[in-house]
Structures are given as structure tokens and as C-alpha cells.
Amino acid sequence: MSKTNETPSPLPKEIDGIPIDPKLPEGFDITPNYVRPPSHNVWWRRPYITTDRHEPESYQDYLARLSRMGYEPDYSQADWEARQQENAKRWQEAWPEGVRYNLRCLDGGAWDRSTNYGFFPSLEAAVAAAKGLSIPDYDAY
Incomplete structure (x- = not known):
């Protein structure tokens, strides 16, 4: 976001x-x-x-963000990408214009x-x- x-x-x-x-x-x-x-x-x-x-986060950005905080990833790349698709779908359902006001x-x-x-x-x-x-x-x- x-x-x-x-x-x-x-x-x-x-x-x-x-x-x-x-x-x-x-x-x-x-x-x-x-x-x-x-x-x-x-x-x-x-x-x-x-x-x-x-705005979905790429898997590479996810890894970099976790690395900066000293954490290991919780998701594989496939799981992360599936999660991002589900998040995008839920966002669109909640905010049909693609924007939350x-x-x-x-x-x-x-x-x-x-x-x-x-x-x-x-x-x-x-x-x-x-x-x-x-x-x-x-x-x-």
C-alpha cells in the first residue's frame, strides 16, 4: 500500500x-x-x-525488507506470490475502484x-x- x-x-x-x-x-x-x-x-x-x-511487494523486496530487520523469510517464493494475489483480490473486493479513501x-x-x-x-x-x-x-x- x-x-x-x-x-x-x-x-x-x-x-x-x-x-x-x-x-x-x-x-x-x-x-x-x-x-x-x-x-x-x-x-x-x-x-x-x-x-x-x-501495491504488491515483490518476493525480492520482501526478502530485502526482512534482511534489513534481521529476519528470515516465512514464505517460499511460490507461497509469497500466491499470498500477494490473494491480497490483491481481497483489496479489489473491499475497494472496487482500487482506491481506499x-x-x-x-x-x-x-x-x-x-x-x-x-x-x-x-x-x-x-x-x-x-x-x-x-x-x-x-x-x-
Whole structure:
């Protein structure tokens, strides 16, 4: 799986005011809210959508990844390739467009990252959910 903002995307940058695959500040989803710089304020209580696509890992990349971590492979090449095919099939069943749309918002629902408001099978469904989102005002508590 990889973020589509790492490669060119045919998606619009914004739909009905909802950013699609925005370029977020470095460390955005690993920064405690109480130490966020003022530049993050533009994202406060503003929902946005990120996208993921399934990208199979080759057996050689699998071996290299395990080697870097000091592990031995659990699968033969044939088993790995069969597993990759099954993963691709399940991904396509769950996300018919081949893309998983993730609705997120920096709203205080998590102490160090944006809140995950769900995964959607289409951009239209994700935008509709974003537009209907009732974002809690955690500062009021």
C-alpha cells in the first residue's frame, strides 16, 4: 500500500472544500497536539481525505525488507506470490475502484495525530461523509 501523493494522481485537490490528498506538514500524524506549531492550525477541525492503493511487494523486496530487520523469510517464493494475489483480490473486493479513501481530521480526538473517521470505497462516499461530519469541540470539555 502506498500513499497516492507519492505519485501523480488524477484526483482533484479539493471537492466541495474537502482537501484530497493534501500535502501535510512533516510529522503531522506523530506530533502531540500540545506541541504543534502554529502552522498546523490551518488543519484544525478541517476534514480531509487521503487515498491508498494496493501495491504488491515483490518476493525480492520482501526478502530485502526482512534482511534489513534481521529476519528470515516465512514464505517460499511460490507461497509469497500466491499470498500477494490473494491480497490483491481481497483489496479489489473491499475497494472496487482500487482506491481506499480515508477520512481524517485534526480535531483533538487523538492526542498526537488526526482522527480517523473511516475508510470509504468511493471518493463520493468519503466526500459525503466529510460534509456530514459533526466534529466534536474537545476544547469545550
